[in-house]
Amino acid sequence: MPKRGYHHGNLRQALVEAALTLIEAKGPTGFTLSEAAKQAGVTPAAVYRHFDGREDLIAEAARQGYEIFADVMQYAYDKGQPSAMSAFEATGRAYLAFARRYPGHYIAMFESGISVNRNPELAAISAKARRVLERAAEELSQHIPPEKRPPPAMFSAHVWAMSHGVVELFARNSPGTQSPFSPEDLLETGIGVYLRGLGLIPPDN
């Protein structure tokens, strides 16, 4: 049984979770340190026992997000093996699934404006997550004749961009008026067309 702290128990993590809930509910703008403290049942000043301040708390939320993100992507990649194609497709689906399932984390990571270079730990874990997708792209691209093979970094950037675009425009309520297609469908078909364009799927399949 995990030992509980002196007073609250595990305030640090409770604050991160409060922050995630609030970020999800009100956007990175609406999130305030005071409200997170209140939601954790604690005075705002208590937050400073665990974090340097507001930004630091958001950064920790993002860090935990990247941690989960990297795991999820890696797991999808492994599970899709040994086919390079199915591994790649699984990571694409995992991206969207992550955004759906952990919206607070996703927002903290990609919409809060905190830089990934704000501290080395954050930079490391985000790079790790990115590398999963890059590796999947790299392996898949070996099936393309070398002379028409795009650089894997470009390949993965395309897929990342489409995934992120689908999330931002169609998996949230706000700006893109809802399309008649589900985000999952859009991403699946979009990546499908893209892979066909790379010659990785037969043209008439």
Added chain:
Amino acid sequence: MPKRGYHHGNLRQALVEAALTLIEAKGPTGFTLSEAAKQAGVTPAAVYRHFDGREDLIAEAARQGYEIFADVMQYAYDKGQPSAMSAFEATGRAYLAFARRYPGHYIAMFESGISVNRNPELAAISAKARRVLERAAEELSQHIPPEKRPPPAMFSAHVWAMSHGVVELFARNSPGTQSPFSPEDLLETGIGVYLRGLGLIPPDN
């Protein structure tokens, strides 16, 4: 010569422009009505002669953005005629060019969290902009055999998603570590691969 108002001249527009500058510089979060007023050389209270409040000012900035956006897209589309392909590619490039050239507008439109349904005028102009891309996709898709033709709305959603993703991840400084490729290259090649996947570009071209 445009007539100037009583005191300031054209406060309404000056406020919109101040807002755009601030939104660009500090993000939608950092933007404050008071600062916009100050930058326009006016008391915060004066803003209320022209707008209902802070949100209304952002909405007007977004509206003007959609206005420009629709024009830019339409112009690119027309200029790319009569080839459906070149018209389509031109609108894709225009998307990115718009994001680059009017960052304040772009942020107000897509990142400020204001809903396009907040007022009818905004909904109308944003729909108009969207329709340009949809029409380009529709015409282009006529070159695909009907049985393997995706719905044009899906087609344009894919391209919009990739464009938006490239802008958000690679054309800003923050989250995506800078890729070795320029956003323009990424979008151009990404859409190229996608169109090839649709069979619109010969496989070995």
Added chain:
DNA sequence: TGTACATCAGTGAACGCGCGTTCACTGATGTAC
């Protein structure tokens, strides 16, 4: 087991700040005669 002491997580009061918004006003501009 019991006592004395050290640690340190969380308190509560206080701070200065800039925010969005309101209000009665002022004074420059426009208009009627």
Added chain:
DNA sequence: TGTACATCAGTGAACGCGCGTTCACTGATGTAC
């Protein structure tokens, strides 16, 4: 052209608010003997 009046854009003072942050403190928990 000159005067009296109406309009209304912008003023400046004030408001209440919640924010992030600081500080000396308290009191529960852990530890040494």
